[in-house]
Amino acid sequence: MGARIPGIILAAFLLCAAVSEIDAMGGRGVPQATPDKDARGLLHLVTVTDPYTRWKSLSGDKEFQAGTKPHGPFVVIYLNDAAFRSLGQGKEMARGSICVIENYNEEKVLTGFGVMHKVPGFNPDGGNWYWMRSTRDGKIEFFGRVEACIDCHRKAKTDFMFLGDKKGEGARN
Numbered sequence: 624m625g626a627r628i629p630g631i632i633l634a635a636f637l638l639c640a641a642v643s644e645i646d647a648m649g650g651r652g653v654p655q656a657t658p659d660k661d662a663r664g665l666l667h668l669v670t671v672t673d674p675y676t677r678w679k680s681l682s683g684d685k686e687f688q689a690g691t692k693p694h695g696p697f698v699v700i701y702l703n704d705a706a707f708r709s710l711g712q713g714k715e716m717a718r719g720s721i722c723v724i725e726n727y728n729e730e731k732v733l734t735g736f737g738v739m740h741k742v743p744g745f746n747p748d749g750g751n752w753y754w755m756r757s758t759r760d761g762k763i764e765f766f767g768r769v770e771a772c773i774d775c776h777r778k779a780k781t782d783f784m785f786l787g788d789k790k791g792e793g794a795r796n
Contacts, residue, residue: 662755662766665740668721670761675701675723675736687727693771695734697727706741715750715782716741722784733759737772739783749773750783 669675681700682688690698702710706720720741726734738755745751746768754769776783 662763665738665753665755665766666757666761666763669723669738673703675703675721678703678723679707687731690726693726694724694737695726696729697731699725699727701725716784718743735759735764739772739776746773750776752776752783 678701681702687697687699690696701723703719703721705717706722709715709717709720718741720739722739724737724739726736728734735756735758738757740753740755741751742753743751745753749768750773752773753767754772755766756764756769758764773783776785779785
């Protein structure tokens with residue numbers, strides 16, 4: 624009986640931590656507390672908890688969109704509900720918005736994907752975006768305040784987002 628008490632306390636702690644991660648917007652889990660230390664949590668969110676492949680794709684009827692370096696010659700872009708609802712409103716994506724961009728090579732084989740997660744107060748100079756890139760097998764290559772991502776995406780007219788437009792005009796004007 625005594626050995627069960629620490630287990631129950633640990634389970635209660637983990638449950639409280641998990642509940643604190645649930646975003647009020649749509650009830651989806653969104654790591655907000657320390658995203659620079661939670662790349663693995665964000666990867667788990669977009670691949671297991673709320674798989675991005677169930678989100679809205681910006682590719683429309685096309686299987687792929689043309690991509691550019693460093694993403695590859697072909698991409699598929701997905702937006703969670705918060706991001707998709709933000710498309711027609713204002714200039715800034717909503718808190719909790721997540722964009723996943725699948726990267727494909729010339730043979731149209733998935734090589735990995737990038738993730739942009741809107742976290743207010745995280746990185747004001749970078750549009751408050753948290754950046755992550757993963758290989759297709761889940762190895763995280765980089766995350767957090769990624770200057771290469773910020774420098775490139777700064778060229779977009781709308782909140783660091785290139786949504787199917789290589790000219791940087793974004794999906795909203």
